[in-house]
Amino acid sequence: MAQPSDIPVGSQFTPDLVDLSAFLDAIIAHSGDKPAMEEATTRGPVRIQPYKKPPTRRQASLPLEAARQYGLIEPIPSWEATALSHTLAALEGDDLHRTFARHILLNLGGLRVVEAAQQMVHDGLKVTGDSLAGYLTDQGFQVGIHNTAINSLRKWLAEADVFPKRRHRAWEVDPAAKEHLVGMSDETVAALVGLGEEQQAFVEALCRIEPDGRYPAADVRDLTESIMGRRVDRANMPKTFLEPLQEAGLIEFTTRGTSGGKTSHLRTTDRFDAEVLRPFIARTIKHLDPSLIAYYRRRPTNIRADLTSKDRNIKGEALEALAIWVMRLLGLRFVAWRKRAADETAHAEVDVLLAGTLGNVPTRWQVQCKNTPSGRVSLEDIAKEIGISLVTKATIVLIFANCPVTTHARNYAQEVMKHSALTVMILDHDDLNEIIDSPGRIATILRREAHKITNISRYGADWLAR
Known part of the structure; x- marks a missing residue:
């Protein structure tokens, strides 16, 4: 079907x-x-x-x-x-x-x-x-x-000039026409798409209220809870709701602290247009991939700094950016994120499927980026990725580890490659830094890993020599 x-x-x-x-x-x-x-x-x-x-x-x-x-x-x-x-x-x-x-x-x-x-x-x-x-x-x-x-x-x-009417370069986007029709800049789109469920509901509540002048943020939060059907994060409303929307250029706010029942007040900016934001939050946002959009607005030079951020969300976004950056360096295309609960890894891991041709050979890559500098990649980590490859149909498993890799893990990967057609590549903290410093080095590093793999004696091929 x-x-x-x-x-x-x-x-x-x-x-x-x-x-x-x-x-x-x-x-x-x-x-x-x-x-x-x-x-x-x-x-x-x-x-x-x-x-x-x-x-x-x-x-x-x-x-x-x-x-x-x-x-x-x-x-x-x-x-x-x-x-x-x-x-x-x-x-x-x-x-x-x-x-x-x-x-x-x-x-x-x-x-x-x-x-x-x-x-x-x-x-x-x-x-x-x-x-x-x-x-x-x-x-x-x-x-x-x-x-x-x-x-x-x-x-x-x-007909609205987003694409040319002529057949030549028919898919070349006019950014100005796109921004005019969407009603917001690419940066604002990226900021909104990156909002969490509660934050999106807060924007929807603002659209319903359409406040004129200063307005108590707590009242918007209360309507947000009505939309969500449950209580939302009340511990730090400025950080949870107000700061992300201010960074997106949609509101300005002043905080009066939390003592004595005082609440922050917000004011919508000229960029806030309820008629544009309402359908965007209700329908448009579900079609867009926040990680992809955020990456294509991001400077790759910031990735390394963000990998060491104390903010877990920033660390997670840096890993996603790293995975897509690797994709572009290898000339591969994005296929899908492998979903996992955020609290399962505390935003310390991200998994992505990539596809493309290398040397005219079609390949499917299962990439895991692991960002736990104080941890290590263990045999169990490798075994889990290899098991999942049966479902993803990956031909290559690539592990990017911002941490040490145990000898047992490397040895296990070699044993798997001896007995199967699967290729397992493991790049560690030093490789990661080398690639970030000089992106072109990824070809040399992968060639090094490929040479190691070529020298592995894969069982089951002895009949070829007869």
Whole structure:
């Protein structure tokens, strides 16, 4: 059974085939009457390119089915025009296409597509509709490959200048157009995506209140608890809620301490726009990967300093950044994070799956980054990763350890490689520092490890010498 798409699907609904303004007028005029909608949308002025011969009933239905996925027609069984359609129909020209593009970005996974296109360009990867669909699907965001969906979405965003309308460099993102439509900068997006569940609920509470002037933060917290259905962290409200939003540029606050029932007061900034933030927190944020977005806004030179931070969250983010940095150095693509509870490792470990070709050989990498300078990598740590590789289908297990590695662990890895086709590479604290100081050294270090592995006598191949 095919995975459901995370972006709208459907054909025969693109700006080079359909005049959006006329289409909206037609579905509103015949709202609820599908046959009448089909009749009106298969001819001018809706249809820009006439059919070469009368369309079949199925062909006539395709644009309406696509429009339903774009949120213009109510779900089955109704064929009524949505409130969004009525809103859009009142607009003209650029305002119409920009408002529709904003809807696609914030509500239909469009921003994830745009972010992925930027990431691929950043990593020197060729961007086409198929390669971008594969890149996203590998990360768990389902987009059909060899399907018109992603190109249809691109064409609608191109009407608002997010992508060029010309075919040359069709996937080159215009950052200014993107920021204008989303209503916030890339830095603000990264900050919001990195918020925890309680912090996101705090933003939602602020959007509901839309305070004018100074407002008691405790009241926002109380509404947050109503949204969450439980008590939230009250121990240090400025650090938990206010400081992250101030860093994102959304609020300013003053604290009056906690004695005598005093509470902090906040004031929203010009960047705070409830109409933008509400759908972003409710829908857009679930499509975005916070670790990937944060990394592509991050300077790799800060990774080493953050690895020794006393803040566990910063240490965890530094590990994620390290994993993605390794990916880029090796020319691999991100596949997925391996989920684990934060309290299981106290943010001292992160696991990621990568894929790509090395020397024309397809590879799948299971990478663990371990950041426990006072600890060590034990035999048990290696055994666990090797066991998990049976599920991840990794061909290479790479362990980045910001700590010593025991002799037993290295010996066990060698024994595994003697008896299986799995490759296990272990890079320790010294290797890590060498790579951070001189990123190009990763090739030399991996070549060194590969040479060691090549010299291992792998059992089961003796028959080749006969």
